[in-house]
Amino acid sequence: MGGFLEALWDIAGSESTYINAALFAAFLAFAASGEWVAERSGTLNISVEGMLLGGAFTSAVGYDITNSSSLALLSGALGGMVVAAIQAEMSHRLAADQFVVGLTLNILVFGLVGFLDNEINPETSFASRWEIPLLSDIPLLGSALFGQRWPFYVLYALIPFCWWLVFRTKWGLELRASGENPQSADVSGIDVNKRRRQSVYFAGFTSGLGGWFLIFGQIGLFEDSVVGGRGFIAIAAVIFGGWTLRGTIAGCVVFAATLSARLSVQGLGYDVNSELLQSLPFVVTILGMAIFAHRVRPPAALAQPFVRGLR
Amino acid sequence: MRDGRSQRIADWLLLYGVSVFGALVLSAMLVQATGGEWRPVLSALLDGSLRNPGRWGETLGHAAPLLLVALGTIVSSQAGLINIGQEGQLLVGAATATYFGLLIGGPGPVNVAIILFFGIVGGAVWAALAAGLRFSRGVPEVLSTLLLVTVASQAVAYALGRQWLLLAPEADRGNRNQVSQQLAEGNRLARIELFGNEFPLTVLFAVALAALVAFAMGRTIWGFRLSMMGKNPRAAKRFGVAERTYGTGALLVGGGFAGLAGAAMLAGGGFAFGNYQLVPGFSANIGWTGLLVALVSREKAVAAIPVAFVFASLRTGSSFVGSTGVEGRITDVIQGLLVLALLLPPAVMFLRDRRRARAAATARV
Numbered sequence: 191m192g193g194f195l196e197a198l199w200d201i202a203g204s205e206s207t208y209i210n211a212a213l214f215a216a217f218l219a220f221a222a223s224g225e226w227v228a229e230r231s232g233t234l235n236i237s238v239e240g241m242l243l244g245g246a247f248t249s250a251v252g253y254d255i256t257n258s259s260s261l262a263l264l265s266g267a268l269g270g271m272v273v274a275a276i277q278a279e280m281s282h283r284l285a286a287d288q289f290v291v292g293l294t295l296n297i298l299v300f301g302l303v304g305f306l307d308n309e310i311n312p313e314t315s316f317a318s319r320w321e322i323p324l325l326s327d328i329p330l331l332g333s334a335l336f337g338q339r340w341p342f343y344v345l346y347a348l349i350p351f352c353w354w355l356v357f358r359t360k361w362g363l364e365l366r367a368s369g370e371n372p373q374s375a376d377v378s379g380i381d382v383n384k385r386r387r388q389s390v391y392f393a394g395f396t397s398g399l400g401g402w403f404l405i406f407g408q409i410g411l412f413e414d415s416v417v418g419g420r421g422f423i424a425i426a427a428v429i430f431g432g433w434t435l436r437g438t439i440a441g442c443v444v445f446a447a448t449l450s451a452r453l454s455v456q457g458l459g460y461d462v463n464s465e466l467l468q469s470l471p472f473v474v475t476i477l478g479m480a481i482f483a484h485r486v487r488p489p490a491a492l493a494q495p496f497v498r499g500l501r
Numbered sequence: 502m503r504d505g506r507s508q509r510i511a512d513w514l515l516l517y518g519v520s521v522f523g524a525l526v527l528s529a530m531l532v533q534a535t536g537g538e539w540r541p542v543l544s545a546l547l548d549g550s551l552r553n554p555g556r557w558g559e560t561l562g563h564a565a566p567l568l569l570v571a572l573g574t575i576v577s578s579q580a581g582l583i584n585i586g587q588e589g590q591l592l593v594g595a596a597t598a599t600y601f602g603l604l605i606g607g608p609g610p611v612n613v614a615i616i617l618f619f620g621i622v623g624g625a626v627w628a629a630l631a632a633g634l635r636f637s638r639g640v641p642e643v644l645s646t647l648l649l650v651t652v653a654s655q656a657v658a659y660a661l662g663r664q665w666l667l668l669a670p671e672a673d674r675g676n677r678n679q680v681s682q683q684l685a686e687g688n689r690l691a692r693i694e695l696f697g698n699e700f701p702l703t704v705l706f707a708v709a710l711a712a713l714v715a716f717a718m719g720r721t722i723w724g725f726r727l728s729m730m731g732k733n734p735r736a737a738k739r740f741g742v743a744e745r746t747y748g749t750g751a752l753l754v755g756g757g758f759a760g761l762a763g764a765a766m767l768a769g770g771g772f773a774f775g776n777y778q779l780v781p782g783f784s785a786n787i788g789w790t791g792l793l794v795a796l797v798s799r800e801k802a803v804a805a806i807p808v809a810f811v812f813a814s815l816r817t818g819s820s821f822v823g824s825t826g827v828e829g830r831i832t833d834v835i836q837g838l839l840v841l842a843l844l845l846p847p848a849v850m851f852l853r854d855r856r857r858a859r860a861a862a863t864a865r866v
Contacts, residue, residue: 298838
């Protein structure tokens with residue numbers, strides 16, 4: 191037991207734990223903030239995984255062509271939104287089952303990206319690192335939060351923007367109405383399915399950015415396994431956070447801490463069972479949901495399709 | 502009703518024809534755009550799945566576990582539950598089956614049945630975790646089943662690395678690190694030989710089970726209650742359908758079928774499925790693809806039979822595509838596009854019917 195505590199102390203005291211945790215959390219938060227917006231409008235958008243992977247791939251291709259990581263941002267966002275377009279139009283215009291569409295999209299994007307990656311094989315690299323003066327000198331947390339590559343800082347603008355969008359605009363009010371009571375929203379003149387489509391597009395946008403961040407802010411190269419199921423952890427973060435933005439971000443941090451602890455344990459040379467470490471983030475996610483899922487209230491119409499005159 | 506039944510059927514066929522054709526044309530365009538030729542790819546797909554000697558038997562061997570997985574999925578989605586963790590349930594089922602299959606040792610008359618039974622148990626237990634979380638803690642089964650897939654594959658990898666669980670003794674391992682022992686000869690499913698094609702008995706089982714599931718869903722009170730739960734949970738509650746009991750039951754059946762598929766892959770043999778032993782990557786995406794089969798067949802067990810065969814053909818055909826110089830993963834793309842295409846016609850028809858019903862309702866006023 192003493193050894194275990196010592197290991198925990200070591201992990202908590204090493205700066206790299208915080209840097210990795212911040213990177214993982216940022217990646218999750220890009221996806222989760224958009225997913226949060228989508229879920230507030232009443233859609234449980236399963237295709238985040240595909241949006242992240244699509245965005246990562248198109249941003250890598252964008253960089254390969256233009257050699258600019260800011261233009262890659264645009265192509266990444268576009269890639270996420272292309273996936274979102276299929277999800278949105280099929281499930282909230284044609285009324286196909288949103289889970290079925292989402293699952294299929296994840297598999298389709300995975301196949302397509304794997305196929306195209308072999309054909310194109312885009313060259314990528316890191317974006318440049320920005321050290322914020324003074325702030326990045328804070329011990330332990332400084333370089334994790336203020337000494338990252340510049341894609342990381344996009345998140346500092348994105349999260350308040352999501353909040354403003356949902357709680358301070360007419361669009362956001364209509365969006366929440368669509369998620370809570372679509373029938374009433376419809377009667378008061380809100381085009382429910384249009385709001386839901388728009389929210390899915392927004393999730394595609396932020397997930398596309400997430401894919402771009404993953405390539406240029408965290409890994410620096412593209413493979414078809416880069417996302418590796420973390421899109422689903424982002425969805426779990428929204429549930430964990432009880433459909434509040436604050437909680438969602440907290441969920442991202444908790445899950446990211448687990449992902450990062452896994453790396454630190456190995457990096458610091460502790461011999462812990464690797465299968466256990468691999469599954470730890472997923473187990474923690476499940477436990478987190480088991481503890482918090484029933485304490486919170488989801489949007490009343492979450493995952494219920496809206497067709498006028500049917501309920 | 503102005504348009505008669507035949508007109509409606511014609512509409513359905515036209516819609517399906519157009520969307521499937523569209524998906525195939527898109528795939529062909531993708532092959533062309535990346536510098537390949539679509540004709541040889543198609544011909545290689547047909548060679549690999551049907552035309553070459555012994556290939557349709559191989560395809561049947563792939564189709565059977567796909568169908569089994571799909572049948573379980575159909576049962577749980579009938580109850581409105583979205584189980585997407587078949588890949589993990591299948592793997593746990595296969596691992597449990599391996600463990601007990603090796604434990605009971607030598608040949609015996611009911612050994613195969615025991616192995617299949619423990620496969621079902623393994624898959625059902627893994628699904629029960631998700632069911633428990635869903636009905637006692639309110640965790641959405643969509644996420645828990647899915648997250649459990651990774652946990653399952655890590656758990657099985659753990660067991661495959663320990664000799665007291667699944668790892669074969671050093672002498673039987675050859676140069677591989679993580680394999681179980683082979684099932685004893687007497688503990689395997691019989692293989693049927695027909696016109697130079699060979700396939701395991703699983704194929705017949707799977708088809709029989711498809712008929713059984715179709716019967717259970719359409720003609721029994723249990724099936725009726727499940728579909729009531731799926732179609733209108735509030736009405737089901739008022740009628741006294743216990744959500745917890747029936748929902749758990751449906752998820753267990755779903756997991757059980759996936760576990761059965763895993764055990765049948767193990768006991769049915771075939772080089773694609775580890776040749777009677779558990780190996781890393783044993784599940785080979787059968788769980789994911791089986792889920793797609795269920796989605797496409799729209800909760801109809803009998804329709805899942807041809808769909809499973811088509812998807813199995815894409816799998817067995819893909820190994821032949823490589824020789825044309827086109828990346829074999831094109832079949833994943835074709836598969837995804839096909840599924841999306843098959844989702845379109847019902848959605849379009851539904852919307853059209855709604856619009857007509859509304860128009861009729863307005864006209865009455």
